[in-house]
Amino acid sequence: MGEKTKRSAILVQTLATMSIAYLTGLTGFIYAWPSYTIEIFTTNKTVLEAEMSSTEISLLGSLTNIGGLMGTPLCALLIDRIGRKYSAMLFGLPYVISWLIILLTKSINLVLFSIWFAGFGAGGQAITSVYISEISQDSIRGALTSSTVSGFFIGLLFSYFLGGQLTYHQVVYVHLAMSVLYILLLMLIKDSPVFLVLKGREQEAAESIAFYRRVKVNSKLVEVELRKIKMQLDPRLDKILQADEDPTSAKELLEKPATEPRKESSWKFLISSESSKGALFAVIFCMGISILMGAIVLQVYAEPLFKEAVPTMHPNLCSILLAVDYLAAALVCASVIDRFGRKSLMTVTAIASGVFNILLGSQLHFHWAPHWFTAFVIYAYSFVFNLGVAVVPFVLTAEVFLPEVRGLCSSLSMVCMWVMNFVTLIIFNPLVDYVGLGPTFYFFAIICFVGGIYSQLWLPETKGLSVDAIQRLFIKKKKQDS
Structure with missing residues (x-):
């Protein structure tokens, strides 16, 4: 009962979720930007070396999807190797690099390259939902994981608003600054305790649980959460579940959790x-x-x-x-x-x-x-x-x-x-x-x-x-x- 009602724990998990879901907000920026920038790129007032052709405008609106498709498989490769936190930070870098290039260049090809490369950041959205689900309590997990979609819409709305109020370069400056802010915010939170247990780093996992539940590292709650994670990683779990929840096996699982994951x-x-x-x-x-x-x-x-x-x-x-x-x-x-x-x-x-x-x-x-x-x-x-x-x-x-x-x-x-x-x-x-x-x-x-x-x-x-x-x-x- 204490786990469900601890307001400080819910507050920390919510703030951490907002920082993690920030990545989908950056995705919203890159999706909204072309819609109000096309008029600049297709007139004689363009800030680029020349006006964009219809083909180039088409690419401007679609290359992010290509980058996202190409970047998504990297999630599966990185998320279980370097962790949820550092993977999320890594997928924020394409946005920083892309906005920096857009800010400094007048080349149409480099702008199109930046839009494509930013798509790799969009491909990191799978990490966002996994990371949030693994730091959330079961009772509020749905609300917190759904924030990934809210983050995207906030990004769209914020970028549309900027497009109607600021100049071309001012918009790019703001998007660049907010992309850097995303990476800085992630430095303040802990990695997923599930990943840390998966890698055998139990002490760090205990510290992570204590951070998100707002309890001491040696508390009973941390011990219980660690055991729950180990149960999920137990190589016997599939057999127990498929054996129609055999009581004897289940008791063995609870009393003698496996020492090593699969x-x-x-x-x-x-x-x-x-x-x-x-x-x-x-x-x-x-x-x-x-x-x-x-x-x-x-x-x-x-x-x-x-x-x-x-x-x-x-x-x-x-x-x-x-x-x-x-x-x-x-x-x-x-x-x-x-x-x-x-x-x-x-x-x-x-x-x-x-x-x-x-x-x-x-x-x-x-x-x-x-x-x-x-x-x-x-x-x-x-x-x-x-x-x-x-x-x-x-x-x-x-x-x-x-x-x-x-x-x-x-x-x-x-x-x-x-x-x-x-x-x-x-x-x-x-x-x-x-x-x-x-x-x-x-x-x-x-x-x-x-x-x-x-x-x-x-x-x-x-x-x-x-x-x-x-x-x-x-x-x-x-x-x-x-």
């Missing part, structure tokens, strides 16, 4: 672990289907749709309001996800997103309502989607995997995200040409309903559960399916 590689462990494979399928399915629900293409088409619906509003103001909408939904999600759970939030928001897709599609198809209704539906759909569907896959990614495969599976989940973003944007224009813009949103609605049905029938509820308890859910689910 020695096999992450890939071998993933292949041999039934619960890990079940968890990976659930995460990848939720991640993939959430992207196919159409939110990303709605963002792409938001500006022309807003111009039609509310032509009197400035595009920058529309972008700022949309970012506020995203952020408000993510903050509400953070406050309710540990109360209502992942499963119900995913189910309800997926179905609601399907309804709004039908409304938007029919409005674009038949124009049966006033123009302002188009803007209303876009904002309403964006809010509902980011209230649950957009966040739950990232929360699941952070909490459902055992420590041995957490880095690998989180990276695979992020690869799925980058690939599905690419696939969705690639098929969107041909689909619009074939059936029209309105009916395309009917297709997205069907995907939303499929996601809601999957969540309700097959997605286990992981709210407030420890990692080993979550593994039992995926093993039981597989047995039930069989």
Whole structure:
């Protein structure tokens, strides 16, 4: 009970989470920047050596995704080698270097290189969710891990605001300074105790637990937390879980924890672990289907749709309001996800997103309502989607995997995200040409309903559960399916 009610511990974990999630805010900066800089780069007022061509503008908006896809596999390589803290700091460096180059150069090629290289920093988002989940108490883990999405929207909103207030170079200076600040903040916090135990550095792990729980290193709470981590790393855990929780084996595990963690590689462990494979399928399915629900293409088409619906509003103001909408939904999600759970939030928001897709599609198809209704539906759909569907896959990614495969599976989940973003944007224009813009949103609605049905029938509820308890859910689910 003391662990749950210790306010100083919750405060420290929250502040540490804000520092770690800062990385997704930096990602928001790099995604927002091209949208309000394109006008400068394509006119005779450009600060570069020449005006950008349409191809170069296209690259300016897309190269970050290429860098993110290429950078994500590095997460799996680094996160279990140099630790969560130093990996997170390392993935902040591409932003510092990229903004510095942009500040000093007038070369179009170097600006495009910087946008691509900054994508490597975006590829480090898998580390962010893992790091936060491993320093958080089970009772508030969902709220804290969901902050990775909130951080991205805060970055978008802040950058959009700067773009409307400051000059080109002033914006770059601010982004550079805030990228450096991210690395400095991470120096003030401890590495993940799970990683430290994994590397056999128990004393440092105890100090880390004491830091985040605000207790003394030799306290009973630290001893209990260390034992819980060792249980997660015990090579007998899979056998016990798959043996339908044999009481004798479970008692042996509790009383005589293994002295050394598993020695096999992450890939071998993933292949041999039934619960890990079940968890990976659930995460990848939720991640993939959430992207196919159409939110990303709605963002792409938001500006022309807003111009039609509310032509009197400035595009920058529309972008700022949309970012506020995203952020408000993510903050509400953070406050309710540990109360209502992942499963119900995913189910309800997926179905609601399907309804709004039908409304938007029919409005674009038949124009049966006033123009302002188009803007209303876009904002309403964006809010509902980011209230649950957009966040739950990232929360699941952070909490459902055992420590041995957490880095690998989180990276695979992020690869799925980058690939599905690419696939969705690639098929969107041909689909619009074939059936029209309105009916395309009917297709997205069907995907939303499929996601809601999957969540309700097959997605286990992981709210407030420890990692080993979550593994039992995926093993039981597989047995039930069989």
